[in-house]
Amino acid sequence: MTKPEDTLPAVEAADPIFDYEMMIQEDKVHQRLYTEPGIFKEELTRIFGAVWVYLAHESQVPEKDNFVTSRMGLRPLIIVRDSQGDIRALYNRCTHRGSTICRESLGSAKSFQCPYHGWSYFNSGKLSGVPWPEGYACDFSDAKYNLAQVPRVASFRGFIFGTLNLDAPSLEDYLGPVREPINDWLDRHPGGKVKFSSANRLKFMGNWKLAYDNSADGYHVLFSHRSLLAMENRHHEDEQKGMSFYKGSPDGAPMYVKYYPNGHHFKDKRPNIENRPGALWEIEGIFPGMEHYEALFRERYGVKADRALDLASSEPVNINVFPNLHILGNHVQVTQPVSYNETDTTWYGTVVVDDDGELSGAVDDINTIRMRTQEAFPNFGEVDDLANFEQIQAGLAAEEDEWVYMHRGLGIKDRITEEDGVFTAPATDEVFMREYMKVYKLLMTSTPNIAITREV
Amino acid sequence: MQTVDGSIHTSHYIDDEYYQKLVSDFSGWRQADREVTDPVFRDSCRRFLDLEARFLDEVHFQDWLKLFASNCVYWVPSSADGGDPRREVSISFDDRRRLEDRIFRLSTGAAWSQRPTSRTVRLISNIEVYATDQLEIVMVRSNFQITEFRAGETRLWSGWYAHRLRDSGNEYEILVKQVNLINFDQNLRNPSIIF
Numbered sequence: 001m002t003k004p005e006d007t008l009p010a011v012e013a014a015d016p017i018f019d020y021e022m023m024i025q026e027d028k029v030h031q032r033l034y035t036e037p038g039i040f041k042e043e044l045t046r047i048f049g050a051v052w053v054y055l056a057h058e059s060q061v062p063e064k065d066n067f068v069t070s071r072m073g074l075r076p077l078i079i080v081r082d083s084q085g086d087i088r089a090l091y092n093r094c095t096h097r098g099s100t101i102c103r104e105s106l107g108s109a110k111s112f113q114c115p116y117h118g119w120s121y122f123n124s125g126k127l128s129g130v131p132w133p134e135g136y137a138c139d140f141s142d143a144k145y146n147l148a149q150v151p152r153v154a155s156f157r158g159f160i161f162g163t164l165n166l167d168a169p170s171l172e173d174y175l176g177p178v179r180e181p182i183n184d185w186l187d188r189h190p191g192g193k194v195k196f197s198s199a200n201r202l203k204f205m206g207n208w209k210l211a212y213d214n215s216a217d218g219y220h221v222l223f224s225h226r227s228l229l230a231m232e233n234r235h236h237e238d239e240q241k242g243m244s245f246y247k248g249s250p251d252g253a254p255m256y257v258k259y260y261p262n263g264h265h266f267k268d269k270r271p272n273i274e275n276r277p278g279a280l281w282e283i284e285g286i287f288p289g290m291e292h293y294e295a296l297f298r299e300r301y302g303v304k305a306d307r308a309l310d311l312a313s314s315e316p317v318n319i320n321v322f323p324n325l326h327i328l329g330n331h332v333q334v335t336q337p338v339s340y341n342e343t344d345t346t347w348y349g350t351v352v353v354d355d356d357g358e359l360s361g362a363v364d365d366i367n368t369i370r371m372r373t374q375e376a377f378p379n380f381g382e383v384d385d386l387a388n389f390e391q392i393q394a395g396l397a398a399e400e401d402e403w404v405y406m407h408r409g410l411g412i413k414d415r416i417t418e419e420d421g422v423f424t425a426p427a428t429d430e431v432f433m434r435e436y437m438k439v440y441k442l443l444m445t446s447t448p449n450i451a452i453t454r455e456v
Numbered sequence: 457m458q459t460v461d462g463s464i465h466t467s468h469y470i471d472d473e474y475y476q477k478l479v480s481d482f483s484g485w486r487q488a489d490r491e492v493t494d495p496v497f498r499d500s501c502r503r504f505l506d507l508e509a510r511f512l513d514e515v516h517f518q519d520w521l522k523l524f525a526s527n528c529v530y531w532v533p534s535s536a537d538g539g540d541p542r543r544e545v546s547i548s549f550d551d552r553r554r555l556e557d558r559i560f561r562l563s564t565g566a567a568w569s570q571r572p573t574s575r576t577v578r579l580i581s582n583i584e585v586y587a588t589d590q591l592e593i594v595m596v597r598s599n600f601q602i603t604e605f606r607a608g609e610t611r612l613w614s615g616w617y618a619h620r621l622r623d624s625g626n627e628y629e630i631l632v633k634q635v636n637l638i639n640f641d642q643n644l645r646n647p648s649i650i651f
């Protein structure tokens with residue numbers, strides 16, 4: 001196993017050359033945060049090197065020797081469950097001359113051989129051999145030839161995170177109270193867990209923070225998603241479906257937005273619906289086969305049908321874990337920066353696992369429904385969000401028009417409540433952006449204690 | 457249920473049996489001994505695909521929709537050769553109602569990913585026609601290249617189509633249109649056109 005004392009100093013961050021104090025103010029942030037490549041470069045160290053970054057889900061590496069590739073900022077990683085069963089985040093970077101060693105996105109391997117000159121590594125990261133070693137005078141048992149790896153890797157209920165920062169708090173402390181909605185989201189499923197299925201994979205030409213700013217934004221819904229709302233209304237003029245909570249006055253609705261410490265936030269639409277079996281199903285949007293499956297479930301499962309249909313329905317929450325994990329509906333959305341103006345956003349579908357048979361055989365049909373309901377938003381909602389993000393990026397090219405305002409709700413008496421660093425506000429409030437930007441400012445003006453480890 | 461305006465508001469036909477049949481219809485269908493080589497018949501399929509492509513390029517969505525059966529599927533898989541849509545999220549998987557919804561949404565003027573509307577031109581080639589167990593149903597494989605121009609940029613989509621067509625004697629009806637993008641497993645930028 002690797003030990004903390006084996007860590008080697010890696011990147012030493014330079015003093016900030018950008019004036020974050022000026023660029024992040026109480027009510028507004030500077031356009032440069034989204035358009036400046038130099039700031040993006042600093043984020044790779046001060047954000048993506050400094051905090052716990054979501055890397056993968058345990059269901060993607062269920063067995064020993066399974067791996068899935070990922071990235072931490074731009075660092076290419078192999079998330080592996082090694083031959084001992086330990087989860088590691090190996091750098092996908094040959095210690096010889098730097099080539100990636102693994103070029104598959106997922107699979108099973110006890111070892112990896114670099115395609116360039118054939119150096120081989122066990123899936124613990126340890127060098128297993130090099131071709132024609134008699135041509136070297138060095139001692140290859142020296143740990144410096146083993147693959148670099150993320151020194152701190154931890155899971156919270158199946159979600160795997162890693163950080164390079166030796167001074168970062170524990171993962172539990174980093175997540176803090178955002179664990180509550182994540183617990184709720186998982187606990188509605190049998191066994192308190194879900195498994196990943198395949199993903200809807202999208203990208204936009206814009207800065208990654210545009211997606212984070214939007215992730216609990218209840219202000220944009222009625223406007224950005226007008227076509228989706230119209231489409232839903234086409235079938236159900238008077239019913240509450242999917243996004244219809246936002247019609248009329250969304251701030252008057254029982255839903256709310258919460259900001260949690262360390263940049264996390266949560267939009268909770270659950271209070272809009274009754275807390276009873278079948279209520280979730282009633283607001284689920286339409287999907288292929290809907291009427292057939294409802295009739296089948298009612299006939300086959302009787303009083304248990306409502307619970308099964310609810311499990312097939314999307315949970316009306318958006319849980320956002322800074323900087324790159326979003327749990328929304330039944331999706332797990334991962335934001336991956338590519339450059340200062342390019343971002344991948346991958347929407348993993350999730351399926352229910354019924355190990356104890358508590359769903360009386362309904363699990364396969366439930367998961368079939370979930371595949372169809374999960375395709376809806378990426379197809380008919382997210383594409384419009386991403387088009388708008390690209391248009392923000394285009395608008396922000398006007399460099400002397402400096403400010404991006406996030407002051408909705410600011411200064412209005414009794415609108416926002418705060419307790420132990422947790423802020424609660426009406427659904428369209430921008431308090432979550434203002435607060436996460438404070439965390440961002442702190443991070444961008446601090447120097448993380450970054451290290452990598454190598455197997456010994 | 458078909459309403460007065462002709463649009464479909466309920467969906468009953470997508471059930472487990474449908475999925476099972478879909479998966480089996482779309483696996484192992486390209487067998488050499490089933491290929492229909494008659495040039496006249498193949499040309500009739502080619503003309504039908506050309507017509508379909510033109511309706512999309514000219515944004516005549518209602519005419520395009522009329523080419524589809526009432527129990528159709530428009531399917532853009534996220535895995536090679538389709539996989540099983542019961543276990544995988546597809547890039548798109550539309551039954552008749554969702555297909556009508558897709559077109560409705562695009563016509564609202566508020567589908568920002570399609571404002572301005574993409575201009576497209578499609579090239580369809582390498583057509584192969586295969587017989588199935590049902591006399592009136594054929595499978596057609598074709599390669600496509602869609603050049604899309606939108607908001608000052610030109611880009612390219614490529615892949616191959618599998619059309620499951622019913623031949624009613626004087627016209628074809630699309631039962632399933634499967635769109636296999638060559639980059640099906642990649643993060644796609646604005647995939648909001650109909651492929």
Ligand code: FES
Pocket residue numbers: 094095096097098099114115116117118119
């Ligand atoms: S770069 Fe990997 S073996 Fe040379």
Ligand SMILES: [Fe+2]
Pocket residue numbers: 220221224225381385
């Ligand atoms: Fe949105």
